[in-house]
Amino acid sequence: xxxxxxxxxxxxxxxxxxxxxxxxxxxxxxxxxxxxxxxxxxxxxxxxxxxxxxxxxxxxxxx
Amino acid sequence: xxxxxxxxxxxxxxxxxxxxxxxxxxxxxxxxxxxxxxxxxxxxxxxxxxxxxxxxxxxxxxxxxxxxxxxxxxxxxxxxxxxxxxxxxxxxxxxxxxxxxxxxxxxxxxxxxxxxxxxxxxxxxxxxxxxxxxxxxxxxxxxxxxxxxxxxxxxxxxxxxxxxxxxxxxxxxxxxxxxxxxxxxxxxxxxxxxxxxxxxxxxxxxxxxxxxxxxxxxxxxxxxxxxxxxxxxxxxxxxxxxxxxxxxxxxxxxxxxxxxxxxxxxxxxxxxxxxxxxxxxxxxxxxxxxxxxxxxxxxxxxxxxxxxxxxxxxxxxxxxxxxxxxxxxxxxxxxxxxxxxxxxxxxxxxxxxxxxxxxxxxxxxxxxxxxxxxxxxxxxxxxxxxxxxxxxxxx
Numbered sequence: 001x002x003x004x005x006x007x008x009x010x011x012x013x014x015x016x017x018x019x020x021x022x023x024x025x026x027x028x029x030x031x032x033x034x035x036x037x038x039x040x041x042x043x044x045x046x047x048x049x050x051x052x053x054x055x056x057x058x059x060x061x062x063x
Numbered sequence: 064x065x066x067x068x069x070x071x072x073x074x075x076x077x078x079x080x081x082x083x084x085x086x087x088x089x090x091x092x093x094x095x096x097x098x099x100x101x102x103x104x105x106x107x108x109x110x111x112x113x114x115x116x117x118x119x120x121x122x123x124x125x126x127x128x129x130x131x132x133x134x135x136x137x138x139x140x141x142x143x144x145x146x147x148x149x150x151x152x153x154x155x156x157x158x159x160x161x162x163x164x165x166x167x168x169x170x171x172x173x174x175x176x177x178x179x180x181x182x183x184x185x186x187x188x189x190x191x192x193x194x195x196x197x198x199x200x201x202x203x204x205x206x207x208x209x210x211x212x213x214x215x216x217x218x219x220x221x222x223x224x225x226x227x228x229x230x231x232x233x234x235x236x237x238x239x240x241x242x243x244x245x246x247x248x249x250x251x252x253x254x255x256x257x258x259x260x261x262x263x264x265x266x267x268x269x270x271x272x273x274x275x276x277x278x279x280x281x282x283x284x285x286x287x288x289x290x291x292x293x294x295x296x297x298x299x300x301x302x303x304x305x306x307x308x309x310x311x312x313x314x315x316x317x318x319x320x321x322x323x324x325x326x327x328x329x330x331x332x333x334x335x336x337x338x339x340x341x342x343x344x345x346x347x348x349x350x351x352x353x354x355x356x357x358x359x360x361x362x363x364x365x366x367x368x369x370x371x372x373x374x375x376x377x378x379x380x381x382x383x384x385x386x387x388x389x390x391x392x393x394x395x396x397x398x399x400x401x402x403x404x405x406x407x408x409x410x411x412x413x414x415x416x417x418x419x420x421x422x423x424x425x426x427x428x429x430x431x432x433x434x435x436x437x438x439x440x441x442x443x444x445x446x447x448x449x450x451x452x453x454x455x456x457x458x
Binding site for chain 2: 039043046047050051053054058060061
């Protein structure tokens with residue numbers, strides 16, 4: 001049985017969502033530990049999230 | 064600030080809502096437009112009754128162009144309503160040859176074709192894509208937002224995949240997207256020249272400078288200096304500021320009911336990413352190229368492998384910039400339009416209230432995404448510039 005492309009894209013999107021979720025969660029924890037570094041943590045969080053998001057979109061377009 | 068944003072998005076939501084509402088009013092006088100889907104294979108069954116009226120004259124003249132709002136489909140015909148919503152969404156996302164504002168209000172844009180010599184004429188000749196335009200003995204027709212050469216009857220021939228086989232002239236038209244880009248460039252020129260002028264009298268900003276100074280300083284202090292470094296950041300400030308405000312303003316323009324979808328157009332985001340790519344490569348210093356082709360500090364055997372990976376990374380960076388901005392904006396528009404379309408599909412006031420609320424929420428979210436995507440694009444561009452000009456003293 002052939003698996004349609006969209007299933008693979010869905011799996012990648014699940015993975016990307018888990019990744020972004022972990023980044024967000026870890027950033028929250030980090031801000032909780034060190035509120036004075038929140039600016040730097042936010043920047044790093046957004047960059048990392050954006051890079052993962054790119055993979056998710058690439059998967060969607062390949063499907 | 065927040066209350067203003069909410070009011071603005073409420074306005075946006077209301078204006079979008081007026082589209083399906085207007086479609087219903089319109090329907091009674093325009094009942095003969097029901098045959099729009101005649102050449103779409105999926106709906107031929109649903110519309111079998113109306114088909115014969117159009118098929119009588121002309122094999123495959125497509126009249127679906129720009130008819131998103133005009134036809135009346137009864138509430139019982141859910142499939143028909145679904146296809147109308149799909150068509151309206153597609154129509155709003157596509158580029159077009161005239162600037163349609165609301166209802167009958169709008170203006171035509173110039174069409175510039177290169178087909179045996181330059182041909183310049185107004186898109187009013189197409190009558191919103193409904194008729195064939197004749198210019199210097201040549202006939203043109205708009206089919207799915209593209210101009211094709213045709214004969215006086217507007218015949219379009221198709222291959223087996225239902226793609227038109229008609230000849231396409233080279234198209235340099237000022238379309239809606241091009242118009243918005245030019246408009247935004249002029250608007251930004253005067254806006255920022257005004258901001259610069261306010262600093263001639265005093266160092267304290269006034270007027271628009273009061274709003275824009277924090278943003279400009281934010282880009283300098285939080286994006287450019289930390290990522291590029293004190294020494295080189297000034298060279299890139301003009302590009303970073305331009306690209307940030309250009310993307311942000313066009314994203315916000317996309318949130319207005321005008322149906323402007325410039326940053327959700329892949330050609331636009333490709334060019335923005337290519338500009339970033341070329342600036343990065345041309346400002347690359349010795350260390351930058353060494354880190355790509357001959358990575359210091361790793362075993363010699365591993366260096367060619369890393370060079371290949373780095374070269375792939377070189378291409379992937381502008382690609383991901385392109386796709387990120389394009390997909391984010393497009394997805395936002397599609398989601399908002401589709402949820403509004405659900406009101407039209409369910410055709411009841413009970414459905415209208417929650418979907419209006421959801422649209423309002425998503426519109427506010429899209430305002431955040433509009434700023435966030437501009438920020439991320441600028442941020443990543445400055446990261447790439449920073450990597451290009453970085454100097455390593457430790458080896």
